[in-house]
Amino acid sequence: GQNIDQPTEMTATEGAIVQINCTYQTSGFNGLFWYQQHAGEAPTFLSYNVLDGLEEKGRFSSFLSRSKGYSYLLLKELQMKDSASYLCAVRDHSGNTPLVFGKGTRLSVIA
Amino acid sequence: DGGITQSPKYLFRKEGQNVTLSCEQNLNHDAMYWYRQDPGQGLRLIYYSQIVNDFQKGDIAEGYSVSREKKESFPLTVTSAQKNPTAFYLCASSIEVGDYNEQFFGPGTRLTVL
Numbered sequence: 001g002q003n004i005d006q007p008t009e010m011t012a013t014e015g016a017i018v019q020i021n022c023t024y025q026t027s028g029f030n031g032l033f034w035y036q037q038h039a040g041e042a043p044t045f046l047s048y049n050v051l052d053g054l055e056e057k058g059r060f061s062s063f064l065s066r067s068k069g070y071s072y073l074l075l076k077e078l079q080m081k082d083s084a085s086y087l088c089a090v091r092d093h094s095g096n097t098p099l100v101f102g103k104g105t106r107l108s109v110i111a
Numbered sequence: 112d113g114g115i116t117q118s119p120k121y122l123f124r125k126e127g128q129n130v131t132l133s134c135e136q137n138l139n140h141d142a143m144y145w146y147r148q149d150p151g152q153g154l155r156l157i158y159y160s161q162i163v164n165d166f167q168k169g170d171i172a173e174g175y176s177v178s179r180e181k182k183e184s185f186p187l188t189v190t191s192a193q194k195n196p197t198a199f200y201l202c203a204s205s206i207e208v209g210d211y212n213e214q215f216f217g218p219g220t221r222l223t224v225l
Contacts, residue, residue, distance in 0.1 A: 042216035096142040101153040
C-alpha cells in the first residue's frame, strides 16, 4: 500500500530553523513534492526532489534520500507568516498522474 | 491571467440533494484532478482525468461523478449517495514537461451539507 508519514504538529520560534520530516513507502517513486497550505486556502508549491540530495530555494530547502524513503523540509529564519500546514506528496507513477499526499504537518511559529 | 478557478467558494446544500462543483483551467494542462480534504487530514484523490473524455477513479470515488467533455473543464458532482459530503474540495491540474509534472491547485470549494 501507499504510506506517507509526517508529524502532525510542530511549534517553533520566530527567527529559528525548523525541520519537517517525511517518510514514505509507495509502490513506485517518480519525485517528491512539498506544498505549503494556509488554513482555508489552496496548497502552493514549495519544492521538488527526484534525485538524492539537497535542493535550496531561499529560506526553504528540501532533502531526499531515496534509499531510506525519507525527505525533510528545512525552513530557516522563521517568520510568523510561515505558520501553515506543510504537505509532503509523492508521485508514484511516471506520466501525468496523481500525487499521494501525507496528512500534513501543522507548523505554528510563535514570537 | 492563467490559472484554475473553482466556484463557488462556499456552498450549502440540504441532505439528499446532488450538487455540482465547478473547476475551470486556462493553463492548457492535459490532466485534472479532484481531491477532498477533511480537518486534520491530507488530500485524498476522488477522480482524475489525463485526457478529454477519459477519467479514472481515485481512492474515494464512491458517491461522486465527473465528466471531462472539454480540456478546460472538470466538474465534480457530489451525489446523495455520498455519506459524508461536508468537506473542502480542491481541484488541480498538471502538464508533463519531460519527467516533471507539478500540480497547480484551484482556491477550493467548501461544501457544507445541512
